[in-house]
Amino acid sequence: MARVTFPFGPQHPVLPEPVQLILTCEDEKVVEVKPRIGYMHRGIEKGCELNPYKHNVFLCERICGICSFIHAEAYCEVIEKAMGIEVPPRAKYLRVFWAELSRMHSHLLWLGLFADGFGLESLFMQCWRARELVLDVLELTSGHRVIQSTCVVGGVRKDLDPDQIRTVREMLKQFKELYTPIFQVFQHDRTIKSRTWGKGILPKDVAWQLGAVGPTIRGSGWAFDARMDGYAAYGELGFEPVVEEGCDSYARMMVRAREVWQSWELVNLVLDRLPAGEINVPVEDNPKGEAIHRAEQPRGEVIYYCRGDGSPNLKRLKVRTPSFANLPTLLVMLPGCELADVPVITLSIDPCIACTER
Amino acid sequence: MGVVLRNLFTGPVTRRYPFERRQYFDGSRGKLLFHPEYCEFCGECERACPTGAIELDTAWDTRRQDYSIVWLRRYDPFKCIFCGNCVEACPYGAIELAEEPAAPGYRKEISVDEIPNWQWTEWVAS
Ligand code: SF4
Ligand code: SF4
Numbered sequence: 001m002a003r004v005t006f007p008f009g010p011q012h013p014v015l016p017e018p019v020q021l022i023l024t025c026e027d028e029k030v031v032e033v034k035p036r037i038g039y040m041h042r043g044i045e046k047g048c049e050l051n052p053y054k055h056n057v058f059l060c061e062r063i064c065g066i067c068s069f070i071h072a073e074a075y076c077e078v079i080e081k082a083m084g085i086e087v088p089p090r091a092k093y094l095r096v097f098w099a100e101l102s103r104m105h106s107h108l109l110w111l112g113l114f115a116d117g118f119g120l121e122s123l124f125m126q127c128w129r130a131r132e133l134v135l136d137v138l139e140l141t142s143g144h145r146v147i148q149s150t151c152v153v154g155g156v157r158k159d160l161d162p163d164q165i166r167t168v169r170e171m172l173k174q175f176k177e178l179y180t181p182i183f184q185v186f187q188h189d190r191t192i193k194s195r196t197w198g199k200g201i202l203p204k205d206v207a208w209q210l211g212a213v214g215p216t217i218r219g220s221g222w223a224f225d226a227r228m229d230g231y232a233a234y235g236e237l238g239f240e241p242v243v244e245e246g247c248d249s250y251a252r253m254m255v256r257a258r259e260v261w262q263s264w265e266l267v268n269l270v271l272d273r274l275p276a277g278e279i280n281v282p283v284e285d286n287p288k289g290e291a292i293h294r295a296e297q298p299r300g301e302v303i304y305y306c307r308g309d310g311s312p313n314l315k316r317l318k319v320r321t322p323s324f325a326n327l328p329t330l331l332v333m334l335p336g337c338e339l340a341d342v343p344v345i346t347l348s349i350d351p352c353i354a355c356t357e358r
Numbered sequence: 359m360g361v362v363l364r365n366l367f368t369g370p371v372t373r374r375y376p377f378e379r380r381q382y383f384d385g386s387r388g389k390l391l392f393h394p395e396y397c398e399f400c401g402e403c404e405r406a407c408p409t410g411a412i413e414l415d416t417a418w419d420t421r422r423q424d425y426s427i428v429w430l431r432r433y434d435p436f437k438c439i440f441c442g443n444c445v446e447a448c449p450y451g452a453i454e455l456a457e458e459p460a461a462p463g464y465r466k467e468i469s470v471d472e473i474p475n476w477q478w479t480e481w482v483a484s
Contacts (some may be wrong), residue, residue, distance in 0.1 A: 055408035058441055129371060136383075143387040143455075149441045157446075158385075 001026045010039050014117045014343035017353035021330070021346065025339055033334040035327050037356055044358040048317040053079060053287060053308065054153055056317070063319065064355040065146055066109060067297040069102040072151040074295035075317075077231060078304040079153050082291035088278040091155035092233040097270045098138070098148055098156075099232070100263040105134040106298035107256045107263075108179075110350050111186065114253060117347045118195040123185060130178040137171050140164060155280025165271055172268060179260065186257045196249040200333040200345035203247055210332065213325045214300020215259070216349050219252035221245045226296035237269055249348040256298075256350075286312050297322055299350050321355035382457040387440045389460035392433065396452035397473045399429045406447035411437035429473040436466050 004025050010018035018039035024032035044063055048056045060075040061068045073095050080087060087095075112127030135145045142148040142158055150158045160168075186192060202212065207220035217224050218241060225241035227234045242258045244251035287308030295302050300322030307316045326349045333345050373380060382388065404412050413432040445453045 051408065058408045058439060139386060140383045143383075143385050143442070144440070147439070149387075149439075157442075 003031070008342060008346075012343070014113075014347055015351070016113060017351065019327075019351055019353045019356075021334070021342070023334075023339075023342065028339050030334050030337055030339060030342060033331060035330055037327070037353065040353050040357045042358060045317055045319060049314055052312040053314050054283075056314070057152060058149060060319075061147055061149065061151075063321070063358050064297075064352055066106045066352065067102055067299065067302075067355070068146060069098045069148045069151065070295055070297045070302070071319075072148070073099055073232070074293055074302055074304045076151050076153050077295065078291050078293035078306050079287050081293055082287040082289055082306055082308060083153075083283070083285065085154055085281060085283060087155050088281060089233070089275045090159075090277045091279050093270050093274050094156045094158075094160065094279065095151065096233045096237065097160075097267060098142065098150060100266045100270070101134055101138055102148075103298045104260050104263045104267075105131050105138070107260045108134065110256060110298070110347075111182075111253070111260075114344070114347050115192075117344050118192065120191065123182070126178075126182050130175060130182060133171055133175045133178065137168055140167060140171075152280060154283040155278070157280070159279050160274070165274075169268075169271060172264065175264065179264075183257055183261070186253060192253075193250060195341070195344055196253055196348070197246075198248050198250075199337060199341050200249045200252075200348055201247050202329050202333055206332050207247075207329065210328050211325050212300075212329050213322050214297070214350075215252050215255040216300065216326045216329055218242060219244050219255045220247045224301075226294040226301040229294060231293070231295060233270070237266060237273075239266075249345055252348045286310050287314065299323055299352055299355070300326060302355075319358060321352070321358070323350070323352040323356045327351065327356065384457070386457045387442055388456045388458045390433070390435070390438060390440065390444075391454045391456050392431065392471055393452050393454070394431070394471045394473045396450050397431070398450050398452075399473055400449065402447040402449060403444035403453060406443040407438075408441060408443060409437045409439055411435070411439075412444060431471045431473055432468050433471070434466075434468045435460055435463070 006023060008021040008023050009015050010020045020036040022034040022036060023030055044059060047059055051059060057072050057075055061072040063071050108127050108131035112124040112131070115123035115127060138148060139145045141160060141164055142150045150156050202216065202220050204221045207217045208222060212220070221243060223241045223243050227239050228241060242255050242262055244255050287306065288310040290305070290307040292303065292305045302322055303320040305318040306314055308314050329349060330346060334342060337345060399414060401414055404414050411434045415430045415432060416427045417430055419426045419428045440455065442455050445455050
């Protein structure tokens with residue numbers, strides 16, 4: 001059988017962002033795959049060394065447009081660790097509030113794109129319609145739909161007033177009505193199962209060896225989630241990760257679909273238990289020493305490392321993003337699959353190239 | 359079937375954009391408004407801005423003959439990320455974030471505002 005090698009991407013209708021997969025096929029079967037990255041390098045880590053550290057929050061937020069709040073949160077927490085700042089409890093809860101809303105909108109965006117990937121256009125529209133409501137909540141509470149800019153070193157910048165809390169609760173109820181039928185379609189629809197069930201297998205032990213993170217590893221049966229560390233207010237909220245045992249695209253999809261419910265519950269819980277008090281503490285001096293922080297993004301675990309020497313500029317900021325850890329799993333998932341399944345399997349790890357290359 | 363009938367008789371879900379505008383929420387971060395009459399040229403906004411979109415500068419006043427200076431504030435809306443830091447930093451309330459977003463621009467124009475220079479005028483008079 002003749003082998004054909006050809007590029008898949010960087011511009012491809014199913015890929016929201018540029019990554020190239022060099023596929024080698026025998027007939028319709030993929031036998032080899034080589035991912036190539038490097039189309040979106042923006043030099044953000046270097047940029048962070050040139051700015052005063054307080055201004056970096058806004059730059060880190062722009063590493064990724066979808067998980068922007070969690071990037072800002074992780075950056076603030078790593079600086080707070082380095083400087084030994086204790087954040088007020090209300091700020092911790094508000095951070096969870098915005099982080100979980102970001103997760104909801106990111107997962108809904110991905111579920112929509114996934115539905116689009118296997119050709120269910122109207123499901124794509126329905127997912128994004130539900131997402132619009134989450135974006136409205138974000139705009140109502142933070143002032144912006146996607147880039148919240150509400151996190152600062154030492155706490156948060158915006159507070160929720162009782163009126164807003166009432167409106168948000170109302171909107172969350174509407175969201176439940178919208179999302180319930182969508183969730184059932186993802187759970188039970190035969191078409192979706194035929195495109196995802198048993199496709200892109202990532203065995204449990206291989207997932208661990210390759211260092212996969214986030215829904216990719218949780219879809220392979222590992223309860224592995226940075227939120228279990230209890231950073232911000234997760235420790236007090238009692239957090240249990242969502243795990244699926246299927247190891248295939250369907251399992252990864254269900255992890256995300258169920259995590260939307262989990263985030264919905266966490267947001268409601270935050271509104272119930274929001275403690276009173278200050279929302280930030282003044283920060284005067286400069287970071288000295290080094291610190292490392294893990295946070296859970298919609299795509300998996302992000303690691304921030306910073307080193308400062310007492311000047312306003314950081315000496316080094318290093319970000320390890322989740323998609324970078326998840327890309328190697330494609331080398332296991334793709335060989336042996338049909339060519340027509342490549343887009344769906346590639347999407348199932350939710351590749352975020354803007355994060356990967358920063 | 360029920361869904362089909364329901365969708366047949368309900369209106370569209372989307373907004374008919376040019377005729378129906380979206381209502382902005384209170385506190386949305388839209389465009390930046392500047393009121394030069396309140397500004398004291400203290401420089402807090404320039405220091406707080408993470409992108410360097412605001413620059414304060416002085417220049418000779420070419421309209422007059424007595425070597426007076428004018429205070430200028432240059433604001434580049436294409437650098438601005440509408441974070442609202444300058445609004446929080448300004449002690450005199452001279453900057454404000456409006457709720458509606460800025461209109462798209464045809465050219466990359468930097469807006470230059472002249473700030474009334476009352477200190478200089480008083481100093482010359484005394
Ligand atoms: S809104 Fe932010 S970016 Fe824009 S001028 Fe003010 S401080 Fe600078
Ligand atoms: S706008 Fe406000 S912060 Fe900026 S120079 Fe004028 S008074 Fe100072």
